[in-house]
Amino acid sequence: MAVVKVFPDDVDRKLMEVFSRLGYDGASMEILSQATGLKKASLYHRFPGGKKDMAAHVLKNVEAWFLSHVDAVLRDEQKPLDKRLNEGIAAISSLFEDGARNCSLRMLSACTESGYFRETIANSFMILKNAFTFIAEQNGLSSEMASKKAIEVIINIQGSLILSRAMQDNGIFKTSIADIPERLGISQNKNLK
């Protein structure tokens, strides 16, 4: 399977990496400047609103990424259900570097400017929830149960990411990710291409 190139633009990717590692308040303009290779004035040229604009831009990129790499994938009925699911899971795993990278949504959801980002972050989580609910329903679960299971999947992704970083053991994330199909009651066919 091809490696998922998370963000094609280098600056976008570096901004996401810094915010997801240090959060909004920990990511200073100096750090963001060094990470991107752009001087501070250049960053202000690209993002007139400053740091808030940069973080909002990262969140917008993350939302678009979830739409194309998870939502669209899980809803692509041209492929078998379990294959779609595996693809979406693999994408998520690569976004978080198999447990080595924190989630930008989480890192930007609790900071001195959290009010400014709240709606965007909630929307991204909702996209994920709806995508997993869709595939769970297609697998035969009731609407209510599918929704519950979808939330559990997101909880497990977020929680295992925290524990993986805290315990410095990516295995926690990997195990949690590997259990997602079973959690949704979708069995794995190992012989699929």
Next chain:
Amino acid sequence: MAVVKVFPDDVDRKLMEVFSRLGYDGASMEILSQATGLKKASLYHRFPGGKKDMAAHVLKNVEAWFLSHVDAVLRDEQKPLDKRLNEGIAAISSLFEDGARNCSLRMLSACTESGYFRETIANSFMILKNAFTFIAEQNGLSSEMASKKAIEVIINIQGSLILSRAMQDNGIFKTSIADIPERLGISQNKNLK
């Protein structure tokens, strides 16, 4: 059931509240001063090492709290298994204000000084893991399975807390918390005093 008074000392409690809301980098000395009602110089008198000392002190308090309100409770064999579990869960729920408050461990685990706190944070998570593993083993689970289930419990607490805050719906946390006994295979006896 008596309300669990999280931290008896007012200053300790306020410090915990600020760090758990804004994280390390978002919690400025000015904010910490206003929250505690102590001027900055007074805070430095109590915590010569400054902000790092304050955060470390919060983490030490949290660790002690987990030992007394969760670990000791789950291991108290004088009480029936399900009652112990309910008590520990209720304590955790009150620490996080039924889903309204972020976890200090998480908020301090990813910041510009995260290396300074890493061991303490990992230790607190290990205390929780061992406590839940203990009660799961007592319930008849194999050592391996009990450990796996204990990690799942912590993952669910952390993940549901994130989602609750992001979606502004404490029900997500409450549901996840309520499912813990079932997750450990420990049935509930509603008639227990």
Next chain:
DNA sequence: GTCTATAGCTTGATAGAC
């Protein structure tokens, strides 16, 4: 569109009176 230089403010931290 990127840079150097700098303004103006906030930060973490300290000195010293009481």
Next chain:
DNA sequence: GTCTATCAAGCTATAGAC
């Protein structure tokens, strides 16, 4: 043990050359 006053450093943000 708490306070007022203050410092040097780092911060976000801007002006203006190229």
